[in-house]
Amino acid sequence: MSIIKTNDVKKWFGDFQALKGISMEVQEGEVLVICGPSGSGKSTFIRCINRLEQHQEGEIIVDGIELTNDLKNIEAIRSEVGMVFQSFNLFPHLTVMQNITLAPIWVRKKSRSESEEKAMELLTRVGIPEQASKFPGQLSGGQQQRVAIARALAMEPKIMLFDEPTSALDPEMIKEVLDAMKELALSGMTMIVVTHEMGFAKEVADRVMLFDEGLMVEENTPTEFFDNPQNDRTKLFLSQIL
């Protein structure tokens, strides 16, 4: 059963058309990697899935709920979909523990002790249980991004969106974040990952897509995508990046 389904999604910023009709489906438990040159609309597309951006034409259905202007639907979808940003976007005035328990306590209305227990579990899972009482500013980039992953997971989402999670990191920290993501993928989470980490795509992805100028130009299994690209633009992109 497909958990995300989009149909001919179009999006304009003023006169500029960022998405020119994207149709795709993601199955439950699938890991989808989206790559493509800068400015091709990858971020815009995945931000439409949890309504950080509003699409103007076409339809997006997440877990059976269509995204419309109805506030109830938006809230429902946002609590099903976790998101990890390129620039972490942790809350600098709260400790790591507070960052993670904020949503469970205020949005899910769980008790503090239960949320803290769960948060410790998640921190252990991403490998930094000892950092719980620190502030984000006291952590390295890789640690911050893993806290951001734990924060998104604390809402117990069915889907996780990653928008270039490793692009802002120093090379030596990329691996620790990718490892956390791999572990998550193996646990059966549905994931859409915008990334240029081709190693990650080959190893973990079920499918790879290439975006260019607001269009999805190629969609394939990782092996086919890398070894036998169909589209000229894919070939060009791969030659530039590898």
Place this chain on the structure above:
Amino acid sequence: MNLEYKKSIAWMRENLFSSIPSSILTVATSFFVLGFFRGLFGFAMASDKDWLSVLNNMQLYMVQAYPEEDFIRVWISVGLALVFAGTSIGLWKSTEESSLSDVFSKFMKVSLAFLFFTVVAPTFSSVTDNDGIIQTEESFPMETRLQLLIPSAILVVVFFVLKNLKLNYKFNKSDLLCFYLAIPIVLLWIIKLPTIQLDSSNQRIIPDPLMPIADTTKIPWTIIFGLFLAFYFIGSRFKDSKNMKRTMSISWVLLPLFIFSWIFKKPEIDLPTILGQDIPIFIGIFLVGALTITFINNPIVEKYFSIYLGVLIAITGIALFISIPILLKSALLLLVLFTIVIPAVSSSAKGKRNLIIVWGVSLFTLSVLIRGGSSDTQIIVQQQSIFGGFSLTWLLAIFGTYVSFPLGVLLALGRNSKLPIVRLVCTGIIELTRSVPYITWLFFASVTMAVFLPEGVNFELVVRVLMVTAFFSGAYFAENIRGGLQSIPKGQYEAADAIGMSPFQKTSLIVMPQALRAIIPTLVSSAITAFKDSSLVTIIGLIDFLTIGKVIIGTQSIPVNFVGHDRENLLFIAFFYWIFTFTLSRRSMKVEKRLGLGER
């Protein structure tokens, strides 16, 4: 010690005399500073200055014409504030420690200051005699200087040696604070001050005799300090309790309201009205709120919720303009506010139970405050207001900030709102208020405002001034806060959205805390400005701290003639203001440092 000496020489060479211009600058500055202090000390010690005009009028400075038989109310207010302070210092007890050396080094600095005074003070100062001719006189003879110089030099040396013994006893910083506060209290019992005495023909007896400080001052202070200590210890017992800390924070917010409605006034407590009016209103409104909270998630209720809210707002709107008990009006307003936030906060059974408790407690507090505040004060003073002197300054500063700050938050949020009408109204209020000078607003309050108020509604002048002050500084706060809001990166909003927070939660938990933190220095300087600007109320006839010194004491001739002694009073007032603002800005620097931990 030799090493330390060498170090300080090296420091001086590096920082004060590193080049020719910097040496010149150092010498010129020292010259200027010394000259300033010589002038100041000479001024203070000249024999034509009568410092008793300050000392003798302390009561006037603090409470002006407030009747003496009601002083107990003032003492209770001060006492309550200090009991709260003691509890808070205990609850948020510092974990830092100071060693005995630090303490001695503080004492050494104080004795150094004294030594500085005895060395720098000029021997001669100029005096204006009765005919207005300026003469020089010897106001600080050499023998006196030597008598003071030797003990203060000895003190400096003793504390210097003690400091350098490097005694390793450690004291908790909060405990030390209590110790320092105890010093002035003990001094109250020891020190004797010159006092004015009149002979049988009402002539001042010269020289003024030395007398201990009056019991009416020192006994209350001692009791209050005792309570302060007791509550400090109680507070430190509970320093791990989050609930106690939360209760204390809310109590601080309520404290000024209680002081104004129950202590500075003399409320009539008549049982029939309380039983027949207050309690039924409380129960009725409480039930409506509690039922709303309980059934909010019921599908049928949910469907008609906006209609219910609309009706409630309409009823409240009408109620404001008909003559019903003020408690009912306020309770209805509170009910509307509460009903608006209910959907955002309650869904689980536990959340609902907590919300009902919060609702009950807030409504109860409201009822108590209104019962105190709505009765006519029975304190009678000659002037039109029971507030004068420092209590007026304090009222304008604290209460002005206290009302204007939340108002500023609301205006700033309103100005950023998506709803055009809200944005328009808030922008209008802010721009209108800021584009007119404060003095004009004061005249508006004293002369024009009555025209704009509905018939029969009439506020005391002080209340009208408070209203314009709240709006005026509120508008400034709003613009500061808006600056803070703009400094929050877009990613913070997106992250909050992405984890499903409601707009209300996003503002109160993510955006506002960061925005306020970013602008603490600006907020403090606004508060300081408000404190100092409060002295402008003198032009509409209110008698504040400054007016007492400059106008009242300067023309005082009964029972003692102080005419013309306004200069020493002005110096005292400047010093008093300086102490307050300086402490405030130092405190805020500490807070900033502590909060800085959370910054990137």
